Amino acid sequence: MPFQSEPTPATRAALRDTASTPFWLDDPGRPAPQPPLTADTRADLVVVGGGLTGLWTALRAKERDPGRDVLLLEGASVGWAASGRNGGFVAASLTHGRGNGERHLPAEVDRLDALGLANLDAIEKSVAQHGWDCDWERTGSLSVATEPYQVEQLRGQAGFLDADAVRAQVDSPTYLAGVWTREDTALVNPARLVWELLRTCRELGVRVAEGTVVRGLSSDAEAVHVRTGSGSGSATVHARRVALGTNVFPALLRRYRLHTIPVYDYVLVTEPLDAGQRAAIGWRNRQGVDDLGNQFHYYRQTADGRILFGGYDAVYHWGRSLSARHDQRAESFQTLAAHFLQTFPQLEGLRFTHAWGGAIDTCTRFFPFFGTGHRGRVAHVAGYTGLGVGMTRFAADVLLDLLAREEAGPTELTELELVRSTPLPFPPEPLAWAGVEVTTRSLVHADRHEGHRNLWLRTLDRFGLGFDS
Known part of the structure; x- marks a missing residue:
């Protein structure tokens, strides 16, 4: 009806x-804030972004190499943005649904479905292993x-x-x-998942600085330099590697700024x-x-x-x-x-x-894309398009594999077409606004006319830009 x-x-x-206030964040059990970065420092790995992508990346980095010095930088407080505002659905799909995967990566979709289910199982295993209090339910x-x-x-x-x-x-x-x-979706309290990830990261030795906005990156032969703050409150981190989990915020690798x-x-x-x-x-x-x-x-x-x-x-x-x-x-x-x-x-x-x-x-293929910069020492992911809670753990492993590729070579994950390909960017204004308006009106029309896709939607489909949920 x-x-x-x-x-x-x-x-x-x-x-x-x-x-x-988002329901999940309206919780008296939320952790006390971590102090901001106030002085220059060094780290083996800097993770930018204190949402689920950044926290999984920090955790997986320490699980792979407990001796690695990991510093996580968050501009506000951990989990305050998309990671604490979503519906708490943890989907196995890595491609925003099987149909969307078949449209964009037909030769790889079966493999991605298997990797997605394995990823969901791995999240569930971490919840049990660490005793995370996050209302996990594998209800489908x-x-x-x-x-x-x-x-x-x-x-x-x-x-x-x-x-x-x-x-x-x-x-x-x-x-x-x-x-x-029955098995492809779990439910979770996403804010508590964030906070439990934070707790475990800190127990494993991850340094965390909240209220620390990253302003830019530069690099030389020795390190990637992560500039934070401004004026008297500025500090620089000299890092061997940098993982970017900044989600919807403007990409610190400028070449990706039009991609979401x-x-x-x-x-x-x-x-x-x-x-x-x-x-x-x-x-x-x-x-x-x-x-x-x-x-x-x-x-x-x-x-x-x-x-x-x-x-x-x-x-x-x-x-x-x-x-x-x-x-x-x-x-x-x-x-x-x-x-x-x-x-x-x-x-x-x-x-x-x-x-x-x-x-x-949101990106034009409706599931995340990856990229690197600064001679492979910086890795980036964005474009989750609303189905990212589960995908963030998978993305963390991809980011770490990309950052290790110079020494360790390619891996199963870095060789995926999902990882090697990049969606088309959105145009600048006014074309971006006009395109979104026409697409939205067309999708509304389709919903009111038994799913019929008009010429505009069929054209987007032809160029790999179409999507129905």
Whole structure:
């Protein structure tokens, strides 16, 4: 059924008095901040970025070589950006879904699927090995059809559920069919995963400096020089190798600055459901759920019995604008609240306690790309496009292999076409804004016309730039 987005008295009441802090970060158990870097220093490896990419890179570096001196630099606080704002879905896919992988890397997709499942298993092993308190649940994912034409997209797939069967899993009148894949997705509290990674990194000897903005890189025959801060608060780190996990922020290797754009995504979290409300929707197997529109929703339960509901709107601001003022968008919250109540009308009266947004580092192939600079002594990754929680550990291993390639030679990971290829960059303004606007309008049109892709979308498909989720 088509989703209606108009605000109503019920949606306005449900959104009254929401907190703007991301639910995951609104936690009294968050760690105390680490002091900033205030003096020049040296390190074997500098990791720039204190999100999941940077923390996994620091951890994997110490696991490979416990004697390596690793310094992690974070401009604000660890996990404050995408790593602490996402839905907490940990997907096995390294290519933003099998279909997208087949479009971009058809000869490699089977191998990447196997590597992705092995990567998810490795994350689960680390959670158990280190005793991380991060609400890890390997519940799988439930993809649901809410329009008749989407039923045919699912029919014949392993795990297919008809309308009655899917509603026996999660009871929504919008569901017409579904597919439950049991092993490809886990759920996690992403902020606690960040904080537990931080704890383990520090226990292994990683030095961490928060509130330390990296301003630029330079190099000579001896080292890569990482400049931080400004004025009297500036300091330089002289490093043998540098790994960049700066995500949506402007790339420190300038050649990659046009390869991503920031697209803002929005999320709501409800108050905890009571026993009657839980019984009304079922959902005893706690799968992560997504629907099949180009403008799609993702939702899940939290450990304390709330529902996180996000997605649908994806908002780009002129000039690749990144700003805290974009984190709050009343129109998107009203849209999500209206869609939530259509998905679960039996929960009318439930309030939302948290509403927030954040920027996704989007690239034209919708899964990460890698690069190097400064004669192979700096490695870079970006372009996760919203499905990066699981991919970050895989990316960490790729970054470390790229940095070791001069001494150790190529590895299985560095020889992957996924690693060796680079997506097309986005154009500069005004073409970037115009392209995003036309594409967004075309995807909305497709959702309203049984998935039919117009000439613009078919042209993007032909050039390897098209995507349906």
